[in-house]
Amino acid sequence: MRIGPYQLRNRLIVAPMAGVTDRPFRMLCKRLGAGHAVSEMITSNAMLYGSNKTRRRANFDGELAPVAVQIAGSDPAQMAEAARHNVAAGAQIIDINMGCPAKKVCNVLAGSALLQDEDRVARILEAVVSAVDVPVTLKTRLGFRNGEENILRVAQLAEQTGIAALALHGRTREDMYNGAARYELIAEVKRSLRIPVVANGDITTPEKARAVLQQTGADAVMIGRAAQGRPWIFREIDHFLATGEHLPPPKVSEIHAILMEHLQDHYAFHGEYSGCRIARKHIAWYTNGLRGSNEFRQRMYQLDSTTEQLAAVDAYFKQLALQGERLVYQDETALAAA
Numbered sequence: 001m002r003i004g005p006y007q008l009r010n011r012l013i014v015a016p017m018a019g020v021t022d023r024p025f026r027m028l029c030k031r032l033g034a035g036h037a038v039s040e041m042i043t044s045n046a047m048l049y050g051s052n053k054t055r056r057r058a059n060f061d062g063e064l065a066p067v068a069v070q071i072a073g074s075d076p077a078q079m080a081e082a083a084r085h086n087v088a089a090g091a092q093i094i095d096i097n098m099g100c101p102a103k104k105v106c107n108v109l110a111g112s113a114l115l116q117d118e119d120r121v122a123r124i125l126e127a128v129v130s131a132v133d134v135p136v137t138l139k140t141r142l143g144f145r146n147g148e149e150n151i152l153r154v155a156q157l158a159e160q161t162g163i164a165a166l167a168l169h170g171r172t173r174e175d176m177y178n179g180a181a182r183y184e185l186i187a188e189v190k191r192s193l194r195i196p197v198v199a200n201g202d203i204t205t206p207e208k209a210r211a212v213l214q215q216t217g218a219d220a221v222m223i224g225r226a227a228q229g230r231p232w233i234f235r236e237i238d239h240f241l242a243t244g245e246h247l248p249p250p251k252v253s254e255i256h257a258i259l260m261e262h263l264q265d266h267y268a269f270h271g272e273y274s275g276c277r278i279a280r281k282h283i284a285w286y287t288n289g290l291r292g293s294n295e296f297r298q299r300m301y302q303l304d305s306t307t308e309q310l311a312a313v314d315a316y317f318k319q320l321a322l323q324g325e326r327l328v329y330q331d332e333t334a335l336a337a338a
Helices: 023-031 052-057 078-087 111-116 116-129 151-161 183-192 208-218 235-243 252-270 272-287 295-298 306-321 332-337
Strands: 012-014 068-072 093-098 134-139 165-169 197-199 221-222
Touching: 012 023, 012 235, 023 252, 052 165, 068 272, 078 116, 093 111, 093 116, 093 197, 111 116, 116 134, 116 151, 134 151, 134 208, 151 165, 151 183, 165 183, 183 197, 183 208, 183 252, 197 208, 208 221, 208 235, 221 235, 252 272, 252 332, 295 306
Parallel strands: 012 221, 068 093, 093 134, 134 165, 165 197, 197 221
Antiparallel strands: none
């Protein structure tokens, strides 16, 4: 898998997820097997460049190359300026968001709402590609509404305007995240293009990653929700694609150390107040399905300091280690009773 001059180390990419793929999470996923990661969405509105949230999202200190930044907006000139601004700040790849289905994004005609206006799509792509001398990629969906899928035309526009790679979520905006991703249309897009195509949607296991690569002919897969609380999924998939065999479940002691380090990096990045509150969802994802996790999470949600939170996680994983060497996820029946 190659994006412009950058040869990725494998075919596994971390999907950009608002409020999730901050710098600490991206760096951790890369360390645990991801070949590439894209930042969470950054607005193209220059008036917000100075906000704390935007500054944090544009912080790439220490991140492994290539650094990819996703920008969102609806005005071609603003998007071009956002691309220049982020390249000046250190971005090595610019990714354009035309896939986000969130109402607040679509209501300002950004994200997947752009798929309703192919002329605007073309003008944004042309403006951004012309504005910077780094590769520009596009992440999008099959279309805005079911029955009106226009991804084949949008994909052709992308290639014609100089987009370096296309990441495609196999749903429309109308689907949101419901139903099954439609890989057959991703395969059709792949057959129609010369640029790399990345398949996205419902890739949750090593077997599913291999099946999607085979079914679509895609150059890589992009993994989002399945990596939440399980960033080691990338090394599991990478190993399976290379050998056809599964890695053993990780040791409790290893995941204990990974989570503690992730939290400390997270707190340093976000600060005491935001760090503690944002970390709650990460801790919940890490522990979901583990023995006694429901009771633990209910206690953890009540903690208001990073020190207390870190101590609670430490104690939980030390207790978990007494019950077995490796992580064991309970089935739904057992989980309900936990």
